[in-house]
Amino acid sequence: xxxxxxxxxxxxxxxxxxxxxxxxxxxxxxxxxxxxxxxxxxxxxxxxxxxxxxxxxxxxxxxxxxxxxxxxxxxxxxxxxxxxxxxxxxxxxxxxxxxxxxxxxxxxxxxxxxxxxxxx
Amino acid sequence: xxxxxxxxxxxxxxxxxxxxxxxxxxxxxxxxxxxxxxxxxxxxxxxxxxxxxxxxxxxxxxxxxxxxxxxxxxxxxxxxxxxxxxxxxxxxxxxxxxxxxxxxxxxxxxxxx
Numbered sequence: 001x002x003x004x005x006x007x008x009x010x011x012x013x014x015x016x017x018x019x020x021x022x023x024x025x026x027x028x029x030x031x032x033x034x035x036x037x038x039x040x041x042x043x044x045x046x047x048x049x050x051x052x053x054x055x056x057x058x059x060x061x062x063x064x065x066x067x068x069x070x071x072x073x074x075x076x077x078x079x080x081x082x083x084x085x086x087x088x089x090x091x092x093x094x095x096x097x098x099x100x101x102x103x104x105x106x107x108x109x110x111x112x113x114x115x116x117x118x119x120x
Numbered sequence: 121x122x123x124x125x126x127x128x129x130x131x132x133x134x135x136x137x138x139x140x141x142x143x144x145x146x147x148x149x150x151x152x153x154x155x156x157x158x159x160x161x162x163x164x165x166x167x168x169x170x171x172x173x174x175x176x177x178x179x180x181x182x183x184x185x186x187x188x189x190x191x192x193x194x195x196x197x198x199x200x201x202x203x204x205x206x207x208x209x210x211x212x213x214x215x216x217x218x219x220x221x222x223x224x225x226x227x228x229x230x231x232x233x
Contacts, residue, residue, distance in 0.1 A: 004162075035222075037224075043226070044224050044225060044226040044227065045163075045211065045213075045224035046224075047222065091162050091163075093162075105168045105170075105175060105176050106151060106153075106168070106215060106222075107153060107165045107168055107176065108153075108155075108163070108165065108213075108222070109165070110162030110163050110164070111162050112161060112162050113160070113161065113162050
C-alpha cells in the first residue's frame with residue numbers, strides 16, 4: 001500500500017526564522033509526483049511546491065524549498081523567513097504517474113498534516 | 121474562470137436525511153476528484169471522473185454514496201440516509217491532463233446531527 005507519513009502533528013516558529021516540516025512516503029512505483037499543500041483555517045487547499053521523482057534537483061519556490069531524498073523516500077519542506085501568513089496546516093501528498101495506460105488517475109494520497117504556527 | 125466552486129459551503133442535516141453537494145470544476149479540466157477530510161486529518165480520496173466517466177471509487181465510498189458528472193461538466197455527490205460518521209469536509213478538485221495542475225475548491229462542510 002502507498003502511504004504518506006508526517007510525524008510532526010504541530011510545530012511553531014518565530015517570524016523570520018526557518019522551519020522544516022518532515023514527510024516520508026512508501027511506494028514501489030518509480031514514477032511519481034510529490035507535493036506540499038497549505039490549508040489555512042477555513043480556507044481552501046493551496047499548492048505550495050511540487051517535485052517530480054525523476055528530477056534530482058530539489059524544487060524551490062521563493063521562500064519554500066524541498067529536500068527530496070528518493071532512496072530514503074523522504075520529502076521535507078523548508079520555509080525560510082517565516083511570515084505570519086504561513087500559519088496553516090501543511091499536507092504532504094503523493095501521486096503516481098504512468099506514461100502509458102489508463103491507470104494514471106492522478107489521485108492524491110495525503111499525510112496526516114502538520115499544523116504550523118508562526119509567532120510574532 | 122474563477123477556479124473550482126462548491127455549493128453549499130455548509131450543510132447541517134438530521135441523521136437519516138439525504139444530502140447532495142455540487143462541484144463546478146475549472147472549465148477546461150477533464151479530471152475531477154472528490155475527497156473527504158475529517159477534522160485534523162488529511163483528505164482521503166473518494167472518487168475520480170475523467171470527463172463523464174467515473175473511473176475509480178474508493179472503498180470508503182459505501183453504497184449510500186453516489187457521484188455523477190453528467191456531460192463531463194459539473195459533478196454532484198449524494199449521500200443517502202446520512203449517519204453521524206458522515207460529518208466531514210467534502211472537497212472537490214479538478215485537473216487537466218495530469219495531477220500536475222490540481223485545483224481544489226473550498227469544500228462543503230457537512231454536519232449530521
